[in-house]
Amino acid sequence: MRSIVFVFFLFLSFASLAQTGREERLDSLETALKIAKHDTTRVNILSELARSYGGVDSLKCFENGFKAIALSKKINYLKGMADANINVAGGYLDYFDVENAKKYFKVGNNFADKLVAKDSSASNMKIWLRGKYNIGVAYGYEGNVEKEIELIAETIPYAQKMGDKLFVANANTSLAIKYGNISLLDRAYEMFTISQKQYEEVGSPEDIIYHSLSFTSVLSDMDSLNRMKSTLDIAKLNLDKIPNSFYEGPYYAELGLYYGKNGEYKNSLNALNRSYEIYKGNPASLYLKLLYQRYASTYNKMGDFKKAKEYTLKYINFNDTNHNSDEIVQSYFTLANYEAELNNFEEAYTYLKGYVKARDTIRVANLDNAMQKLEIQYKTATKEKEILALKNEKSEAALSIEKKKSQAYLLGGIISLLALILFAGYMFYQRKLQKAKKKELQQEKEVSLLKQQQENQVFSAMIEGQEKERKRLAIDLHDGLGGRLSGISLNLSKLNKDEPKEYPKAQLQKVMKDLDDSLTELRSIARNMMPETLVKFGLQAALKDYCSSMTGSDTKVTLQFYGSEKGIAPNQQVTMYRVIQELINNAIKHANASEVLVQYMRDGNKVDITVEDNGVGFNKENLVDNESGMGIENLRTRVAYLKGDLEFHSEQNEGTTVNVQITVDAA
Template identity: 25%
Template sequence: MLSALKFIYSLTGGLFICMGTLRGQVKDSLVSQELVDLFLKQLDSLPSLIADGKMQRIHSGCLLPGHIEYHRVVNGIHYYFPDDALRLDKRKRPGYARMHAIKNQTLYYYEKKEYTKAIRLFEAALQIAKENKFYFEELHNLRPGLNNNCFLSGDFETAMRVSTEGLATAEMIGDKKQAAHFNNAIGCIHLKLGNHPDARRYFTNELKGAKELRDTSTTGHALLNLADLAVAEKDYDKAIAYLDEALMTYRSKKSSGTFTPVEREGYIANKKASVFKLKGDHKKAMPLVLTALAILRENEAAFNAYDKAEIYINTADIYNHVLLPDSAILFSQKGMEIARSIIHREFMRDAYEQLAIAYSQKHDFPKAFTYQKLFTKLKDSIAEETNQREIYQREAALQLELQRQMQQSTLQRQRTWRNIIIGIAVLSIVMVIFLYNRYRLKQKNRYQKELNRQQIELFNAIAATQEQERKRIAQDIHDSLGSILSAAKLKMAEVKDNKPELSGDEKFISGINLLDEASSELRNISHNIMPATLSKLGLVPALKNLAEKISTHKGLQVHFIAHELDSRLEEQTEISVYRIVLELINNVVKHAAATKATVQLIKYPDHINITVEDNGKGFDAVKMNEEKTGIGLGNVMARVEYLKGKLDIDTMPGKGTTVVVDIPFA
């Protein structure tokens, strides 16, 4: 994901780095008339400036005629005009100059990191471009620049609107270069919001367009985007394949636009090392990260500060895994120094963590404790910001979907009314009434279907949000309190090293044992909220683990059986089945007074069957249904109903209980 966002920034970086501005001229209005007049003067002089060789010609990479830029600097102000500007109608020149002046002013707010104000200016300039069909400025400068500020401010809703409109315009005029760019931007937004199928579709379109253009740089970036998507989906072998293909793409050309081939070699080596590290294969990760490090040392000027910091910290992490703390400390400090210079909090957090681990391995517990505290404090701060941003992103995603539905509904109504008008001119009054009534009936049915679909989507969104929140809470409990307990154990170990006589002290040993018990209890709480076995190994191992734990601690023997479940199900299906079984087993533990229970799962081609049976005291199912008692069983019924499943309860007092659930696959 980071590489994709850096690619978007690279496409718009020239706009901000080279654009320049008049300092001190930002007033209450959007732009000063003085600045507009300066751009108008340069625009009027453009033919003679080109003829005299005072304008530098820049090729944008676009194949459309007229999409070539000319550039010059006057008194610190950078002027960029496309070849199309030479043929502007005189009536459009003032608006064109005003658009450029507004665009120029965005740098003032961009440098102050006031992205909301920069976005407002970009929107104003973009409106002028759209009204006057200044396609080059719209597609190559304004929309990419606006997107860049939206990404930096986390405004993905605006970024999605800007990118989808830009993609439609680029396809309309045949600008394949920018169509690939907007496919990239939309794919990045979907990846950021966790919409992996949509992200894959747009990244694939970007790759297809780049290959048609034979654009090495864009092709390489599209492959890197697909690699990031594969990592997000935990398909690490596919990620490695995409990275290898991207590397061969960059090697096929001496120069690859924004990045140099040697820099790409180092960057991709580091990315591959990270993927192997995620797979737990540190032996393969080590030579790759050392390759990236060697390339960085020999070509330091070719790397940006972000990639340098990432390579150093990744190197430190791998050295810690192979128990070489001195090397880990060296590279952690290098990475931390760069991270501080660019104010990159995530890199600073990771550097603190590696330093804490390295000093712990060296038994330098005071330093380990110091860096552990720094890591925990910064990590909690970032996590809080991330949670707020994720809430905003989820709201933005729902808003985007609502806008899409409204647009489709509007288009559908327009088409329908057009057909009705044509029908009125051709058919008789009776036929018109008949068609109108039929139309109303169709609208009602369509509305009902849409309402049902939205209810299902809302349930899925709520369920996904709940599971995500469970994961976050479990992770926060494990990481935050776990870090504190780990730090406490480090301190106790340090005291023990410094005072060997305490080894025989019962109170001291009791304190260490209490810390161990606290750590164990913390893991149990975290597991109960969201079992790690479910996300890592799947449904069957998670339910086996649940059965074993209950059989060990609750005085109830739970027997678990699974048939035809050799492969994993979809994540949402596994979570739903696990929650249903967990609720039913909890009911057995709390109410059944049973000594034995059996949980059976059978996978069929179109559904999964769940059976939970116990030898407990049973209950009156008819009475329970009439009185609406039993919150736990009510939760199971509600979940099964939303999943369009079937539930059957066979029980009576003194005869035990059998619950059968059938859940269809989506």
């Protein structure tokens, strides 16, 4: 479980940038960009904007970063190419996209190496240090801790030589976290002590809080409770200086851990509850998993095994990929003990069986290694016996034939015994392997069945959506266009019946106006069914046309289109158009929005679509209640067809933002 704590605290080192002064800095940079006259200045500002928006606004982070890369290439600006690529890589790292982060770090670091080879000034060295340090962090996210420690340690002497004390303090703290993560607690304690003195000299309140909370985890593992409490007090002193700090949740989680270890269980639960209130709105937060385990530990020490069992189950069922085999085995064993304490012996037996199965699975995985070791031992023993027999033959030529026979018998017995052991081990391994394969096939059948059921649900929803669309079209034609044409028919009949003596100019003008209105409505219906602009000129032109048509005296719809639709299949373009069309209609008709912003950004085969309005918004409960309606369900179906994800962010009277992330077939 220690790895969860340290990975989270390492993430805090990047998230802490979102604290004091960011908004003012962003406003200052945006203003400077507007008045910048030289391309090199624009590259530097765009690159810094990408870095500052990292972890806060991904669209603006990548938009500014890619602009900086393109402009620096155009003017052959080496420093800009290094800095911009490293900052874009940092943006990917903020969202744990390690593959793309490493890709851009390698490009940026290559430019940074060339840059410092020409000019090793302080500003250039800072770019080089940031790239080297953060690619180490990326390796750490992949589990390559040795490579991460190597790269981070490499940066420290350069930073010390430059006199960058804050960088040295951050690097030492990162190394301390990594040493704690691999259970080198004494080494971690040493590094934390060094960096604490450095932060006291040059660190901000955020730096000191980050360091203190990271340090408490090591102190907890070392059972150094007095030092742990004093370190938490340092964190609280600095936390009080920052209202609504990002670190409030981690602080109370660590305080709950301290109280639990100190036997103050009521205080422990109160602290854990305060941390839970901060994270409960984000069920995917990794910190919730940590809190569940700490709740279970505290209730177990209190003797409340029912509560301990409840939180252990939440911990086991947490939807992430960080449960290792040892955690699963230990959790089954712990649940069996809880059930036994509650006199639920049947359930305890069930969990105990799960414990045995999980443990056997681990043993089967390790059996192949054991077999290989045994085979090596056998071959080594055989070879040693042969060498020994050869030496005896040379040095003791006078030995009797009976003695040689006895040696041969002994050697044969040893070989037979080893062969028997190998055969028994091999048979045991085969039986376990057959059971494991049988279980795997059963699981594959279950997964295939679930997948088929999900696909059936999606197809059913699509068919139902198509039927809804046909019904809506029929109503539009009958009630709208049909009504108009009936009125025109009546007016013409009336003219024919009255047989006017004079030319009926006014009546004919009214009929002509009705005909024009009918044609306009017919074109609107046709455009909604299949926009002609989309077929002829593509997605960008169709969206521009539609946004213009929806802009009126009361509503302004703005389109920002970055990238292109080139290579995207026509059916995917149509579906994207329908998604954006539905979102704009919802914003205008249901949210009463006066301003709607539509953003389309494409990078490779990734497309990000954002529709933001200033309407009345809604709360999450209303969204859940309305999910049975075909509007939201059709949106989800279309986005699922595009292999995408759909997210709603809204507050009542504060507008709505809808994010759609799509993976297209074209690269």
